[in-house]
Amino acid sequence: MEVQDAPPKKGVTIQKPEIKKPTSGSGPGKNHIYVREAEGRVETTRRVLGFVLMALFVVLPWLTWNGEQAVLLNILDQRFRIFGMTLWPQDLTILAWIFMVSAFALFLITTLFGRVWCGFTCPQTTWTFIFMWFERKIEGSRHQRMKLDERAMDADKFVRKFAKHGVWIIIAWLTAMTFVGYFTDIRALFQNFFVFEASAWAFGSVLFFTFATYGNAGWMREVMCTHMCPYARFQAAMFDKDTYIVAYDEARGEPRGPRKRKSDPRTQGLGDCIDCNLCVQVCPTGIDIRNGLQYECINCGACIDACDSVMDKMGYPKKLISFTTQRRLEGGETKVFRFKSVGYGLALLVLTLLLVADIVLRVPLEFDVIRDRASLYRENQEGWIENVYTLRVINKSQQAQRYTFSVDGVEDMQWYGPQELLLDPESSEIVPVTIAIDPYFIDAPIKEITFTIQSIDEASIKRNVRTNFIYQ
Known part of the structure; x- marks a missing residue:
């Protein structure tokens, strides 16, 4: 895909180049880009x-x-x-924080340095x-x-x-x-x-x-970048005059044209660009960076190396094509700290802190208590009131753990079922238990009780779950 030269324009513009008879492409066919190797x-x-x-x-x-x-x-x-x-699925908040941190990191990098993600990583x-x-x-x-x-x-x-x-x-x-x-x-x-x-x-x-x-x-190849990747379409919303991009210095390079190596281009009315077209030949998406910034540009910098090598041979200063900003091309100074970059930076900092806090405060144990709803309660032979519960335990650590169960909220009660559990790493277990309470200590139809699970091996691993004991 070869791009027609456009008339020189001041500043950096975003445009889609016009296509004429192709001389390069990524696979056999008329739109195949034959990319020249770049060194630098x-x-x-x-x-x-x-x-x-x-x-x-x-x-x-x-x-x-x-x-x-x-x-x-x-x-x-x-x-x-x-x-x-x-x-585990219960830890989706951590995955959500990771995705949000990654997104805002990409937004911040794009605001500061353009599409370097596309070109380098x-x-x-x-x-x-x-x-x-x-x-x-x-x-x-x-x-x-x-x-x-x-x-x-x-x-x-x-x-x-x-x-x-x-x-x-x-x-x-x-x-x-x-x-x-x-x-x-x-x-x-x-x-x-x-x-x-x-x-x-x-x-x-x-x-x-x-x-x-x-x-x-x-x-x-380039079809993925130019037609299928959504990043190329919305990244322009994060660009401003202080975003670093790969750009051609028109003021220095125009008017372009061929010349002898030892000739003075100023006497011929020419700029530093010798119109060798190497910047187009090394571009993996086949654009001409001299036409201005285009959405196909992935900021790989191949055209920078190609142009610098030509400037070396001609004895001209480098950086006719370089990583620069529109503000600098217009003669101003690039501003790193601006509303957009500071905003993305603060958002990234807050999200990173929330991610770290979620990981640090995470307990590698999941504990659920489900009361049997088939029967509200029953009275045993001793006259005590019983409720049946199902304890669901997930060991989210990568080591086997020993746990103990207990219940609080009543002065006198009886526990029927296992009160200790050995659980393999990354596994779960369902434990049915029955809690019986002397009716003398039940002062309401619905009484709140608290189940506690505690790791015997690690004191920091502990969970409490509140539930109801029903007697009515």
Whole structure:
């Protein structure tokens, strides 16, 4: 996809470029983008960050904690294990805080630094660049790939295409296996997958995510960013004149045009841009940054490296294309602290504190008391009044726990049923009990009593539940 040059405009504008006869694209076809390899400080930063995030993604599901998989999001059993902490459906508030903290962190970063998430840390971008790296190693440079696609199918072209797609499928499969390994025992998954002993959902999920990764990173690429990702559509609402973006300095670069290396562009009435078009060739979404900021721009900075290398060769100052702000391009000073950024920052701080408080104050025990509603009460042989209760206990910790039960709120009572319970880690138990009270101590038809469960092993693990004792 090649973009027509637009007349120079002052400032930064958001527009969709006009498309003419395409010369680049992401898969065979007339809209295929042949991305040129970029080298430079921005690309190095992106590669290092991508490598770190990829390493975390691959390593995390293989780590163990107390002999168990450290990170296991077991949806089928409705429990998430995260480094010693097990979250159950009753802990949805913690998950809600995590999602809100992540959202406001993204809002704050976008307000300050634009779409750096898209360009440096988004999985779609990371995997796309990985696929493109292998594509270059197998099929050659941008020019060689274009020539290869123009050729009729021969043995060399078949081998290269077969090797490329084979590598893509292997990477996609490894990605899918690792991703599914976050939701099931990853060691068992790798052992059982090829002998067809993995569960149906695990096997189907691996095939689905293999296909999705292969399709997204290998074929769709920029289509995901420009047409399917909603972030590109609403991120403009978080931009202002002080947001850092990848931008072209029109005042310095225009009018653009070719020239000899040792010639003085000022005598020719030219700016610093030599119109080499490298900034377009290295762009993974195929836009021309010189036309102004466009929603397709993912702030990857590839055009910065390409332009800096040309400026070096020409002996011109760098940063004709750079991470900058509209206010700076207009001659002003960038304001980091402004209403929008401060507001997002305060919201992020409050939500983070609430998340930390919820985790710190969390008791790894769930205790419910359900009174038998089949019969309100009954009188035993001794004349005492009985109520039947069901105690539901969930041990949300990753260690076995011993618990004791007690009841308060009456002076004299009898307990029928177990008063101690040994519960395995991440398990639940239902305990039926009967409470009998001497009618002499019952001064109302409905009397409030309190059940207490206490861990014998850890004094801090304790729960109280209030319920009613009925006699009428």
